[in-house]
Amino acid sequence: MGELDTFRSEVRGWLEESCPPSMRTPAVEADDVWGGRKPWFPNDDARLWLERAAARGYTVPTWPREYGGAGLGPDQARVLAEELRRLGCRVPLKSFGIWMLGPVLLDHGTEAQKRQHLPAIARGETRWCQGYSEPGAGSDLASLQTRAVRDGDCYVVSGQKTWTSHADKADWMFCLVRTDPAAPKHEGISFLLIDMATPGISVRPIPLISGASPFCETFFDDVRVPLENRIGREGGGWKIAKELLEHERGAISALRDAATSEEESLEALARRYVGVDAEGRLADAILRDRVTQANMDFLCNKLTLARSAAAVRAGRAAGPETSIFKLYATELNKRRRELKVLIQGFQGLGWEGDDFSPDELRHTREWLRSRANSIEGGSSEIQLNIIAKRVLGLPD
Amino acid sequence: MSFVLSEEQEAIRKSARELMRERAPVTELRRLRDSRDPDGFSRAVWQEMAKLGFAGIALPEAYGGGGLGFAELGLLLEEAGRTLAATPLVATAVLGAGALLLGGSDEQRRALLPGVAAGRTLLALAHEEGTRHAPYQVGTRAEALPGGGYRLTGAKTFVLDGHVADTLVVVARTSGHERGREGISLFLVPAGARGLAVSRTTMVDSRNAARVRLEAVEVTAGGLLGEAGKGADILDRVLDRGSIALSAEMLGSLQEAFERTVDYLKVRKQFGVAIGSFQALKHRAAQMYCEVELARSIVMDALAAVDQGRDEVPLLASVAKARTTDAFLLIANEAIQMHGGIGVTDELEVGFFLKRARAAEMTLGGSAHHRDRFARLRGY
Numbered sequence: 001m002g003e004l005d006t007f008r009s010e011v012r013g014w015l016e017e018s019c020p021p022s023m024r025t026p027a028v029e030a031d032d033v034w035g036g037r038k039p040w041f042p043n044d045d046a047r048l049w050l051e052r053a054a055a056r057g058y059t060v061p062t063w064p065r066e067y068g069g070a071g072l073g074p075d076q077a078r079v080l081a082e083e084l085r086r087l088g089c090r091v092p093l094k095s096f097g098i099w100m101l102g103p104v105l106l107d108h109g110t111e112a113q114k115r116q117h118l119p120a121i122a123r124g125e126t127r128w129c130q131g132y133s134e135p136g137a138g139s140d141l142a143s144l145q146t147r148a149v150r151d152g153d154c155y156v157v158s159g160q161k162t163w164t165s166h167a168d169k170a171d172w173m174f175c176l177v178r179t180d181p182a183a184p185k186h187e188g189i190s191f192l193l194i195d196m197a198t199p200g201i202s203v204r205p206i207p208l209i210s211g212a213s214p215f216c217e218t219f220f221d222d223v224r225v226p227l228e229n230r231i232g233r234e235g236g237g238w239k240i241a242k243e244l245l246e247h248e249r250g251a252i253s254a255l256r257d258a259a260t261s262e263e264e265s266l267e268a269l270a271r272r273y274v275g276v277d278a279e280g281r282l283a284d285a286i287l288r289d290r291v292t293q294a295n296m297d298f299l300c301n302k303l304t305l306a307r308s309a310a311a312v313r314a315g316r317a318a319g320p321e322t323s324i325f326k327l328y329a330t331e332l333n334k335r336r337r338e339l340k341v342l343i344q345g346f347q348g349l350g351w352e353g354d355d356f357s358p359d360e361l362r363h364t365r366e367w368l369r370s371r372a373n374s375i376e377g378g379s380s381e382i383q384l385n386i387i388a389k390r391v392l393g394l395p396d
Numbered sequence: 397m398s399f400v401l402s403e404e405q406e407a408i409r410k411s412a413r414e415l416m417r418e419r420a421p422v423t424e425l426r427r428l429r430d431s432r433d434p435d436g437f438s439r440a441v442w443q444e445m446a447k448l449g450f451a452g453i454a455l456p457e458a459y460g461g462g463g464l465g466f467a468e469l470g471l472l473l474e475e476a477g478r479t480l481a482a483t484p485l486v487a488t489a490v491l492g493a494g495a496l497l498l499g500g501s502d503e504q505r506r507a508l509l510p511g512v513a514a515g516r517t518l519l520a521l522a523h524e525e526g527t528r529h530a531p532y533q534v535g536t537r538a539e540a541l542p543g544g545g546y547r548l549t550g551a552k553t554f555v556l557d558g559h560v561a562d563t564l565v566v567v568a569r570t571s572g573h574e575r576g577r578e579g580i581s582l583f584l585v586p587a588g589a590r591g592l593a594v595s596r597t598t599m600v601d602s603r604n605a606a607r608v609r610l611e612a613v614e615v616t617a618g619g620l621l622g623e624a625g626k627g628a629d630i631l632d633r634v635l636d637r638g639s640i641a642l643s644a645e646m647l648g649s650l651q652e653a654f655e656r657t658v659d660y661l662k663v664r665k666q667f668g669v670a671i672g673s674f675q676a677l678k679h680r681a682a683q684m685y686c687e688v689e690l691a692r693s694i695v696m697d698a699l700a701a702v703d704q705g706r707d708e709v710p711l712l713a714s715v716a717k718a719r720t721t722d723a724f725l726l727i728a729n730e731a732i733q734m735h736g737g738i739g740v741t742d743e744l745e746v747g748f749f750l751k752r753a754r755a756a757e758m759t760l761g762g763s764a765h766h767r768d769r770f771a772r773l774r775g776y
Binding site for chain 2: 267270271276280281282288289291292293295296297299300301303304306307310311314316324327328381383384385387388389391392393394395396
């Protein structure tokens with residue numbers, strides 16, 4: 001038996017023993033575990049599952065052991081992912097610390113910074129939020145204006161961030177600030193870690209067209225942040241910020257795929273709401289065609305992801321096709337959400353109350369929420385610019 | 397690994413690309429058109445393709461073929477598509493040979509397939525009768541004769557390579573009603589058969605198609621492919637393979653049209669700058685790039701599915717045909733728009749791509765036909 005097979009049987013044995021049965025059922029968003037100083041769990045099994053997974057380094061399998069990971073190589077990590085999928089295990093911990101900040105800290109953090117933050121992220125003891133966008137800096141992120149001025153052993157931060165997901169629940173923020181207003185806009189930016197308990201920080205949630213949301217506005221009023229909380233050199237924050245965005249784009253498209261794969265198919269929904277004719281075809285021919293277009297596009301997108309993964313497995317660099325993933329996955333998701341509401345007819349128009357089923361209400365909210373998919377994490381227009389420039393080589 | 401080419405496949409692609417660029421560039425299609433070439437394709441190039449083993453690349457070695465699969469055939473088609481090469485690949489190597497492979501007896505295959513592989517024998521599938529693709533709309537009658545054999549009467553249209561084929565595979569009805577799937581039968585009809593009249597039609601894409609009239613054409617019992625009345629089982633599979641093969645050809649064509657357009661955006665200057673710097677054009681180019689990549693994924697998977705004998709071949713055939721058709725039409729139209737005034741001149745080759753996109757769309761069913769079929773296959 002090869003080393004990898006031994007590893008697989010070990011993992012399988014451990015999972016069978018350690019993952020509580022209730023954690024092997026499909027997850028719903030309301031049950032997500034995000035950790036933090038004041039963690040919330042839907043039940044004791046969820047707490048137990050996080051503790052066990054974290055103790056074995058499985059919340060961050062590829063991170064080094066000294067920082068709370070399991071030190072797995074790519075092949076072992078793939079085996080673990082396969083076994084988790086096979087048993088249908090829930091993700092024990094959702095975390096911006098894991099998806100976004102961790103990889104950047106591993107590459108750019110000092111030893112002290114890594115030891116302070118990585119193990120706590122891995123165990124789910126700190127919850128992070130992302131301080132990037134500002135009211136005046138969306139797609140043109142590098143024009144951000146939140147100032148950080150040196151004063152002794154601290155920066156004094158003042159300004160405003162927006163779209164900070166879960167800022168009202170987060171313990172820490174990784175934040176882009178302007179340390180040199182005189183430098184060219186990409187060069188005057190630094191990357192700071194800010195404890196949300198610091199005096200001078202206030203947070204206000206932002207309701208969306210879809211209702212309550214995790215997004216917040218965060219205000220900084222002369223907030224003192226120790227110099228040692230800076231990652232990388234002063235003025236070197238933009239490069240780190242961009243690397244982090246790559247991790248974020250990967251996480252967004254991966255999450256969408258996980259979400260859509262468990263959903264009821266469009267045609268099943270349409271059969272219930274629109275009905276079928278004598279030959280079993282959806283009664284609305286135009287809707288049937290639109291559903292089919294979405295199904296075909298979904299399949300082609302899935303095959304393109306598989307093609308990219310196959311190239312990487314064969315030892316080739318991921319091809320330029322990867323640049324379309326964020327763009328296409330989000331646009332496709334928007335279309336699917338819209339079709340669901342359309343299929344439901346009048347029942348797709350409910351906002352709340354018993355006249356509508358929980359699924360109907362959810363579909364309406366998801367349709368509205370999905371409008372943001374092609375804006376957040378780099379808008380579709382920005383993605384098109386990237387493809388035009390980096391892949392097609394079109395001039396500025 | 398179907399999504400990553402092997403070294404052998406890369407070598408096939410390279411040699412096909414060189415052959416097409418040197419011997420069958422778009423100027424060759426223009427020459428065939430302008431000289432009103434009676435064949436509508438170059439027999440010399442087809443001979444060269446046969447010598448390289450391309451004509452029978454996916455046929456079994458027992459019949460003189462190369463014993464490779466659709467993955468390899470797809471590479472040839474893609475390269476042929478890049479230069480809009482008029483070759484008998486689809487009509488002979490995919491549709492005609494496919495009918496023999498999937499429905500013919502060993503004797504029937506032995507009689508024709510070695511000639512196909514050697515580049516001597518050309519085939520054509522005569523199936524269309526209406527104004528658009530409708531596989532079971534078959535009014536051509538085949539009466540069983542008392543002494544065995546059949547007598548065929550009817551008319552066929554849009555028969556690819558019909559006027560140059562040595563043998564036609566004719567779809568006729570031995571029983572059933574005019575649009576029914578039951579009662580369809582496939583017959584081998586030699587080009588010189590008494591009562592058979594084939595006339596070429598001049599098509600917008602300068603490629604070959606013909607009308608076929610059958611006036612009491614008699615074929616022997618040995619001319620029936622498979623079982624009488626069960627021809628639709630063969631025809632469905634042949635058409636699926638045809639759709640996938642044509643999608644591979646279209647993939648090459650749409651990729652070429654796209655690359656030519658992006659190149660033009662970089663060199664054409666207006667207002668003192670390259671027009672490719674205008675965001676209105678950049679974004680459309682990037683959208684087209686997405687379509688190219690998605691088309692490539694579905695074509696590669698569909699080709700592999702044929703070789704692996706997967707159950708989902710019919711479904712994938714329809715996705716491939718619908719998606720590449722739509723992508724090709726989008727890109728060909730955008731190619732003309734982005735080339736501006738010269739885009740609509742006959743001198744520029746981009747127009748040939750648009751004409752081909754339209755004809756390829758109608759061949760074996762457009763995207764609406766295939767979306768309807770996809771939905772039926774999925775039970776809605």
